[in-house]
Structures are given as C-alpha cells and as structure tokens.
Amino acid sequence: MALAVLDPQTGFPSASRALTATDLDGVPVILASALSGHTKGLAQDPRCSLLAGELGKGDPLAHPRITLQCLAELVDRPGPDHDRIRERFLDHHPKAALYVDFPDFRFFRLVPQSASLNGGFGRAYALGADDLVLAELPDPADWLDLQRTLRGMSDLASAVAEKLTTEKGGAWRFAGIDPAGFDLIASERQIRHEFQQPMSTSQAAYDYISSVLTVNARGIPSPKN
C-alpha cells in the first residue's frame, strides 16, 4: 500500500510504501520507525493519504483502487490501544514480530476523513468517513477474545475460504475479525470478507462464520435451525 505524507522540510507530498492493518473499528494502522520519513512527516502534520488496490494484468488504471485522506494519530506505547493494535497487526503480518518491539517503533491510526473509490475508467465515487469506519471502537476484550479463538482454527479457516473464493486449496488461517468482517490469509493470498452489516456482538460474528459452511447455491447463508 502507498502512503503519502507531507515532507516536513519541503512541503512536497512524499509517497512511500507502508505495511498496513486495521484497528477494530476499521481504521487503517501503520507501524513506523521514528527514523522513517513517515514518522517525521506525520509528527509535523497529521494529514496523509493511503492508496490501496489490487494490481492485476494490463492497464493499472483499469483496476479498482481507493484513495483515502486520513488524519494520523500516534498510538501511545505502552498502552491498551498499542496492545490491541499490536495483536491485530501481528495476526496480519506475523513477520513484523521481528521488529514490532524495537524501541523506536510506534503505531499510527490513520483516521479516514474522506475517500475516492475508483472502479476503473470514469467510475469514481466519493465516500465519507461513515462509509469506511465504525463510529465507535467495539469492545476490544470481546472481539480480541474471538480473534484468539479463531487463530488456532485453521481447519475452519480453510473450509470457510473454500466457500468464499474460487481459487481452491491452500492452508488458510484467520488473520483478524472485527464487527464489519474478517480476514483470511494463506501465504500470499488474502481474503477480506465483509458482513452485510456490522455485527453487534462477536458471538453473532462467530455464528455467521459457522453458517458460511452451509451456504446454498446462491451464496446466501441458510437460516439456522
């Protein structure tokens, strides 16, 4: 993903690559060293932009992508926000365990203010913060508890992935769950599955995941008995 910040010396925008995950409310997070251009820029001006979108074959402008304009918030370390975000980030990027606890690394929450979704040539849509993130942070204890439960359930993850993707096979794992959906990862492949609407409790999310395994031919979960 590309992150653009304002260069504190020149005022130029500066685009660089960033590893991202999300907080429980859908807010994108990055992990950055105090020595990085990201941190130096965001320390002086919290305005930044994220560009996300799969690259496929052919003209890159024909593929969907989204530009977010965000305000960055430094996450205090130590602190409960840091612990929650760290756990979700490592579920998404296990190899970041190598440096996440280096003394100069901090998380930033990049809180979306607006966005532009581009679905290909001439198909652009303006989005507001409400379209992108939840208004309030869900109960971390409740959702992280489910995340920890799912972390070890690789058979369930692979069975759910099998239902949700046309690419068959692979050893999938749950890489995070929040009220809006869940992430599945198998090596370089990744699925984000959004619920039709945010779940009010983690129990409802877990029930939904179980129901995916009994979807009918139209891809709609069957009513539970």
Next chain:
Amino acid sequence: MALAVLDPQTGFPSASRALTATDLDGVPVILASALSGHTKGLAQDPRCSLLAGELGKGDPLAHPRITLQCLAELVDRPGPDHDRIRERFLDHHPKAALYVDFPDFRFFRLVPQSASLNGGFGRAYALGADDLVLAELPDPADWLDLQRTLRGMSDLASAVAEKLTTEKGGAWRFAGIDPAGFDLIASERQIRHEFQQPMSTSQAAYDYISSVLTVNARGIPSPKN
C-alpha cells in the same frame, strides 16, 4: 506507480495510481484528464511525489522502491514536446491510444528534484536530480528516429531480451530508447536496461545493442572488430 499530489481543497496529500513513461531525458511523464484529481492538484501546486518499485512475494518493505519528489510541468498541446512525449508514451502503453487524443488529456513532465532509494530494511539512499535525469534534452529527431527503426525489429528485441533476462521466451518488442538505456516489453513483462553511461549519439546506442548479442560469459559486450 503511485502519484501523490496536494489536494487543492484540503491541502492533504492525495495518493492515486498513474500510468507513467519517461521523456528522452529520463523525466517521468504522466497522461492525465483535466477531470482527474491529478490535474486539479498539479494545476494549483506543481509539487508531487512518485513511488515506484516492483512488488514481490512476502513483506513489501523488503523489496526495493524509490520515492521521487518532482515539480510538474504541463506539456503544451499541440507542440513538439507533446508530439515527442506522446510517441514515447504510446510505445510504452499502446492501449493508451484509445484516449490519448481525447481533448481533455494532457501530459505532465514530473521533473525530479530529489529522491530516496530504499533497498530494503535500513538501506536508504538520498539521490539528487543529477542521479536521475540528464541535464539536457537529447536531440529528439536523432533518438526518435532510432526508436522508430527499433519498433519493428521484434526478432532483435527478443534476441536481446534473451541475453538480458533469466526468464526465457516471450515475444519482446523495443518500447523506447534514450541516451541512458532502453526498454523491452513482452506482454506483462518489462526490462529496463541502463547503459553503463549515457550514449552521446543514437548510433552509439544502436551499436551497443548489436553488441549485446555477442556478450561473453561475464555479461560484458565483446569489443567490436
């Protein structure tokens, strides 16, 4: 490639995707609609940033990438600069022929002011404009003439690509040549081959390309007889 401009309404950086090629002096160029966020941003403030770099498997931060800070110059249309850049752009992106001549499309030259090359964790290098582009625009007639000659030489292109890449096979074509090097494209694959130092004439560049076919085991072109 990601391009970040300054949003004229909010002052936020705004990162989006752009199709790029280069001018004869190595300056990156983009083609943009007057309706695009790029154009609206650059019309008000020419400061922008390009992020380039191949994405590979695993951690995206482990792969080399470069961040350029550039000043954008609108290319007058009609005009000789437009014609030259248009020809080079279409050699790189033939499908852009579908829209390049739409009345609201213009090229911008994104003239690099500085850059940061990141070769992976902890390996960052600052570069100046001299490291990135030529000080003067080479003679367009001379170089475009060679480009037109090479355009039809697909057998030569495939033979040269065979020498320069370990991925064998493919129908290669020359997609552009300039004093600093040349581009080869085969479907989704692309090779940029840089000369050891810029060539003073297009004849010298052509002689070099011919000599690639007789490289020895150390990959150094043999002296010509």
